[in-house]
Amino acid sequence: MDKKKGVDDTEPGPAPSRPVDRFGFIKTEHSNSPEGILKSRSTHEHEREERRIRKWRKMIGVGGSDWKHYVRRKPHVVKRRIRKGIPDCLRGLVWQLISGSRDLLLMNPGVYETLVIYETSSSELEIIRDISRTFPSHIFFQQRHGPGQRSLYNVLKAYSVYDRDVGYVQGMGFIAGLLLLYMSEEDAFWLIVALLKGAVHSPMEGLYQAGLPLVQQYLCQFEKLVTEHMPKLGQHFQDEMINPSMYASQWFITVFSYSFPFHLTLRVWDVFLYEGIKVVFQVGLALLRFCHDDLVNLPFEQLLHSLRNFPEEATDPDTLLPLAFSFKVSSRLVELDKEYRKKLEGPSASSSSKRFQPLKSRVMSRASSHVSSSPNVSKK
Amino acid sequence: MAANAGNKIRNAKVVLLGDVGAGKSSLVLRFVKGQFVEFQESTIGAAFFSQTLAVSDETVKFEIWDTAGQERYHSLAPMYYRGAAAAIVVYDISNQASFIRAKKWVQELQAQGNPNTVVALAGNKADLLETRQVQIEEAKTYAQENGLFFMETSAKTATNVNDIFYEIAKRLLQGQPAQNPQAGMVLSQRPNERVVSSASCCS
Ligand SMILES: Nc1nc2c(ncn2[C@@H]2O[C@H](COP(=O)(O)OP(=O)(O)OP(=O)(O)O)[C@@H](O)[C@H]2O)c(=O)[nH]1
Numbered sequence A: 001m002d003k004k005k006g007v008d009d010t011e012p013g014p015a016p017s018r019p020v021d022r023f024g025f026i027k028t029e030h031s032n033s034p035e036g037i038l039k040s041r042s043t044h045e046h047e048r049e050e051r052r053i054r055k056w057r058k059m060i061g062v063g064g065s066d067w068k069h070y071v072r073r074k075p076h077v078v079k080r081r082i083r084k085g086i087p088d089c090l091r092g093l094v095w096q097l098i099s100g101s102r103d104l105l106l107m108n109p110g111v112y113e114t115l116v117i118y119e120t121s122s123s124e125l126e127i128i129r130d131i132s133r134t135f136p137s138h139i140f141f142q143q144r145h146g147p148g149q150r151s152l153y154n155v156l157k158a159y160s161v162y163d164r165d166v167g168y169v170q171g172m173g174f175i176a177g178l179l180l181l182y183m184s185e186e187d188a189f190w191l192i193v194a195l196l197k198g199a200v201h202s203p204m205e206g207l208y209q210a211g212l213p214l215v216q217q218y219l220c221q222f223e224k225l226v227t228e229h230m231p232k233l234g235q236h237f238q239d240e241m242i243n244p245s246m247y248a249s250q251w252f253i254t255v256f257s258y259s260f261p262f263h264l265t266l267r268v269w270d271v272f273l274y275e276g277i278k279v280v281f282q283v284g285l286a287l288l289r290f291c292h293d294d295l296v297n298l299p300f301e302q303l304l305h306s307l308r309n310f311p312e313e314a315t316d317p318d319t320l321l322p323l324a325f326s327f328k329v330s331s332r333l334v335e336l337d338k339e340y341r342k343k344l345e346g347p348s349a350s351s352s353s354k355r356f357q358p359l360k361s362r363v364m365s366r367a368s369s370h371v372s373s374s375p376n377v378s379k380k
Numbered sequence B: 001m002a003a004n005a006g007n008k009i010r011n012a013k014v015v016l017l018g019d020v021g022a023g024k025s026s027l028v029l030r031f032v033k034g035q036f037v038e039f040q041e042s043t044i045g046a047a048f049f050s051q052t053l054a055v056s057d058e059t060v061k062f063e064i065w066d067t068a069g070q071e072r073y074h075s076l077a078p079m080y081y082r083g084a085a086a087a088i089v090v091y092d093i094s095n096q097a098s099f100i101r102a103k104k105w106v107q108e109l110q111a112q113g114n115p116n117t118v119v120a121l122a123g124n125k126a127d128l129l130e131t132r133q134v135q136i137e138e139a140k141t142y143a144q145e146n147g148l149f150f151m152e153t154s155a156k157t158a159t160n161v162n163d164i165f166y167e168i169a170k171r172l173l174q175g176q177p178a179q180n181p182q183a184g185m186v187l188s189q190r191p192n193e194r195v196v197s198s199a200s201c202c203s
């Protein structure tokens, strides 16, 4: 095994054979979260899991053939099951189905390959610089120029060509990396397109555009929600001069795929892909609520520390997610969105409400027009 | 400074600025935890650390903001450097482009920052001598011309890492002799004197 990675020689070197958790992350003394370790399951639990997978398979059908039908007939069943967590072995497929990326892929055959092979991007060097700094503790991404790093590079480069205005932005790598653990390069690419261009939910590209407009907006909305749901904490943040960009910007920029326990990240993504960005707000609120009574007593510095290092109990998905769903934020978010836009654009703005609708049709036309409008892409 | 004469612990807000991969996080990690990792995750947004340092009979407590280097995150930076007692502008001695970027940061600090802010220029990765692209003389001259103090550092070998923070602490405690005897005022004890721009995005 390749051993020249990780820690420098002044550190007590890690054991020669490096144990990984069940997701492939190399274990450190700190990351012994119970979820990360392969639990020896009782036969009973095992059978229950098998049953669950069978149910899911039935819901999906062969290669996803029954999915749309099922969702249309029983959306609430789907929602409930997703909230309980998608079985890990089906996760990659289900993510593609619920995000709308499967459709994009099917409508754009050959496009990804062309982006990767024939196009060049001004972001290439920037991407390369970050490749070995994205999930450096995961075995798949650790090997220099190994398959993990190569596919990460390809996906990021392809996106930076696909949308040259956005290009490559630090933070995308964590999303791409997460996806690549569950699907092929091409699938991961279209899932990113689906998210950023808004295949099912409102587009998220504003998180990465110049000036980070959507980050600013979400943080502002988040701050309001904190004050509304936890007035005491909101006041305390104000007194201590903590604003959400100090702790929550990566929550939005990477959708909890950066520096959170991986088992939590996965469960958040299950729900996020189905229900949209409001999940990030809900999970954020739940984290604050869970630690509320501690947080309200902490001064600036400890407060910041706690907001970056949540205790293990707080990041257990089976505790955190139900708490998250107890925050009803959808309609308030729509209001806050309108308010925010009004403030930004002045009184004459009216086209703004468009952004909050799923824009499937627009993405589709954009994705396919890319094929025909770019000379390099169509000659293949 | 006389205001808190009874109390020997001074808080000082420090911000690290510089190009992607110059080694901002690594410098902080070395200073705060005494560690170095070969593949440090890129910083998304900004990260906060703190560390105290004793300087003669006083203690300076650094509140350190480590920022993200990518140009796209530029819009988040002012909130961290505004009101900072000190800024460390970091470049990578094996990367000329990072030096150019460092100069841009210095310009921006001069134009937008607090004139009392102590600015340090750190030529990091000083261990990478074979691949050096920025000559030490060039950086030294630039620093002199711009009233910065300059050190080459290595987060990897720990060379000059504590020293740069020590030097900052000393200058903060003395006030900047050259131009500004008041610089020490930026040090503050009470949280509400902390001049982080709390300008909320909404208000
Ligand atoms: N040889 C050597 N490598 C270093 C040194 N400092 C940092 N590095 C390496 O350079 C890479 C980038 O370091 P970071 O500390 O993450 O850089 P950064 O400035 O925080 O980068 P961003 O967070 O992306 O803006 C990492 O892989 C480090 O291991 C150093 O002094 N010597």
Ligand SMILES: [Mg+2]
Binding pocket: B024, B025, B026, B041, B042, B043, B066, B067, B068, B069
């Ligand atoms: Mg960093």
